Amino acid sequence: xxxxxxxxxxxxxxxxxxxxxxxxxxxxxYYQQRQAKQQLALKEIQExxxxxxxxxxxxxxxxxxxxxxxDLHDSIGTMLSVTKMSLxxxxxxxxxxxxxxxxxxxxxxMLDETMSNVRRISRDLVPTTLQRFGLLASLEELADRATNxxxxxxxxxxSPVDHLPQALQLAFYRISQELLNNAIRHARxxxxxxxxxxxxxxxxxxxxxxxxxxxxxxxxxxxxxxLGLRNIESRLSVVDGHVTFDxxxxxxxxxxxxxxxxxxxxxTLTN
Amino acid sequence: MHQFFTPYQEYPVAFVAELITLLPVVLGSFYFxxxxxxxxxxxxxxxxxxxxxxxxxxxxxxxxxxxFIYNLFSILELVFLSLIFCYDDTIKVENYRRVIRWLGIxxxxxxxxxxxxxxxxxxxxxxxxxxGIFLTIFFFERALSDVAVKxxxxxxxxxxxxxxxxxxxxxFFIFLLSSEVLSSHAEKDTFTLYWDTNLIxxxxxxxxxxxxxxxxxxxxxxx
Numbered sequence: 273x274x275x276x277x278x279x280x281x282x283x284x285x286x287x288x289x290x291x292x293x294x295x296x297x298x299x300x301x302y303y304q305q306r307q308a309k310q311q312l313a314l315k316e317i318q319e320x321x322x323x324x325x326x327x328x329x330x331x332x333x334x335x336x337x338x339x340x341x342x343d344l345h346d347s348i349g350t351m352l353s354v355t356k357m358s359l360x361x362x363x364x365x366x367x368x369x370x371x372x373x374x375x376x377x378x379x380x381x382m383l384d385e386t387m388s389n390v391r392r393i394s395r396d397l398v399p400t401t402l403q404r405f406g407l408l409a410s411l412e413e414l415a416d417r418a419t420n421x422x423x424x425x426x427x428x429x430x431s432p433v434d435h436l437p438q439a440l441q442l443a444f445y446r447i448s449q450e451l452l453n454n455a456i457r458h459a460r461x462x463x464x465x466x467x468x469x470x471x472x473x474x475x476x477x478x479x480x481x482x483x484x485x486x487x488x489x490x491x492x493x494x495x496x497x498x499l500g501l502r503n504i505e506s507r508l509s510v511v512d513g514h515v516t517f518d519x520x521x522x523x524x525x526x527x528x529x530x531x532x533x534x535x536x537x538x539x540t541l542t543n
Numbered sequence: 544m545h546q547f548f549t550p551y552q553e554y555p556v557a558f559v560a561e562l563i564t565l566l567p568v569v570l571g572s573f574y575f576x577x578x579x580x581x582x583x584x585x586x587x588x589x590x591x592x593x594x595x596x597x598x599x600x601x602x603x604x605x606x607x608x609x610x611f612i613y614n615l616f617s618i619l620e621l622v623f624l625s626l627i628f629c630y631d632d633t634i635k636v637e638n639y640r641r642v643i644r645w646l647g648i649x650x651x652x653x654x655x656x657x658x659x660x661x662x663x664x665x666x667x668x669x670x671x672x673x674x675g676i677f678l679t680i681f682f683f684e685r686a687l688s689d690v691a692v693k694x695x696x697x698x699x700x701x702x703x704x705x706x707x708x709x710x711x712x713x714x715f716f717i718f719l720l721s722s723e724v725l726s727s728h729a730e731k732d733t734f735t736l737y738w739d740t741n742l743i744x745x746x747x748x749x750x751x752x753x754x755x756x757x758x759x760x761x762x763x764x765x766x
Contacts, residue, residue, distance in 0.1 A: 278720050278723045278724060279724070279733070281720065282716040282717055282720055282724060282737065285715070285716035285719075286712070286713055286714075286715070286717065286740075289712035289713065289715055290709065290713045292712065293708045293709050293712040293713075294709070296680065296708065297705045297709075300683045300686070300687060300695065300701070301695060301701070303687060304687055304694075304695040305694070305696070307687065308694060308695075
């Protein structure tokens with residue numbers, strides 16, 4: 273009888289404990305999975321929020337550039353034109369004294385240079401060609417402007433790119449501008465190629481140069497020097513794209529920016 | 544060889560349990576270099592279990608009381624339980640380790656005090672089980688509170704802790720009442736029934752621990 277009751281105690285006690293153990297194990301696994309999913313969702317929301325902030329920052333930046341460009345063109349540019357006209361008038365009224373005429377020509381040349389600088393700054397601030405004629409035309413203009421006796425900039429774009437969303441066109445334009453500037457200023461390149469390909473659902477922009485190259489880690493460690501490259505990464509993160517740096521000191525650089533046109537984020541930004 | 548292994552015809556569950564012990568040992572030896580410290584201690588523990596089984600079988604073959612080996616191993620189990628849970632790096636809180644260490648030392652001292660040589664040392668077995676159940680529940684609680692664990696199913700210590708919990712819960716009452724159901728004056732059928740039940744839970748523990756050792760290879764990518 274004693275053994276029987278002991279047996280029952282063991283059986284019932286063990287069954288209860290094992291039941292509790294199984295419950296704890298299943299609960300831990302289930303609860304942890306749910307917790308992990310919630311964490312993931314929270315991270316996604318935070319990432320989305322960060323992207324929206326970034327997009328808003330870039331929109332604000334563009335709006336500010338637009339305002340600056342308009343101010344430069346409408347007020348300073350106009351004032352300079354009026355000053356030049358006035359100077360021309362003064363020139364006609366002056367006597368033939370050679371030294372006065374020479375001084376006047378010099379002043380007019382300085383004014384011309386200032387006016388062309390204002391136009392250039394205004395154009396750089398707001399890519400009006402991009403707004404009016406699209407990405408291809410604006411990149412052609414960018415390449416033409418950069419080309420001179422010592423530097424050749426080639427644009428390679430075999431397929432039409434008009435269908436690219438406006439946000440992506442602007443991002444690609446700004447990235448090209450940044451990389452072109454870097455190649456001219458720091459890499460001392462002789463030939464720069466801007467490639468723009470649309471392959472399947474992806475759009476890819478590559479800027480390839482034959483310059484002196486650079487060490488990516490060193491540049492990214494330097495907060496000031498790496499700002500441009502980080503800016504490229506930020507711009508691409510807004511359109512859910514990514515950048516690949518194929519760079520090394522002593523050889524030309526190949527930088528590729530790739531964006532999937534199917535990404536829902538890009539669709540949202542476009543709408 | 545026959546004096547080292549339990550005869551299959553007479554005690555099939557015991558024979559399977561002895562063979563299953565080799566599974567985590569072989570698996571652990573295969574991946575030993577890539578194993579975390581906690582899992583390495585687990586592999587060593589299983590190897591010691593195997594040594595315990597063959598040495599107790601050897602003594603039993605020559606009709607020598609082998610219960611002292613099991614009693615001694617319950618103290619060794621306490622040491623390894625402390626090491627396994629102390630060296631688990633999921634939980635970064637130092638207090639957690641301090642609790643395990645001091646409680647472990649207290650349990651070991653109590654086990655030494657309660658140690659008996661000629662019969663099942665009920666106190667020792669109960670202490671191991673209570674300490675083990677506490678550690679596993681403590682581990683689960685910390686794992687749920689710590690957000691660093693991304694997917695617990697891919698986490699080796701989840702499987703090991705689950706194995707320990709099932710084994711200790713399933714055998715707690717058997718060893719609590721071992722003076723009646725596993726003692727030398729218990730009927731043979733009664734003894735076999737409860738001993739086999741203990742071995743079945745041990746087999747489950749071996750299998751779950753083997754899963755833990757196997758998933759250890761993903762451990763570095765999940766936290």
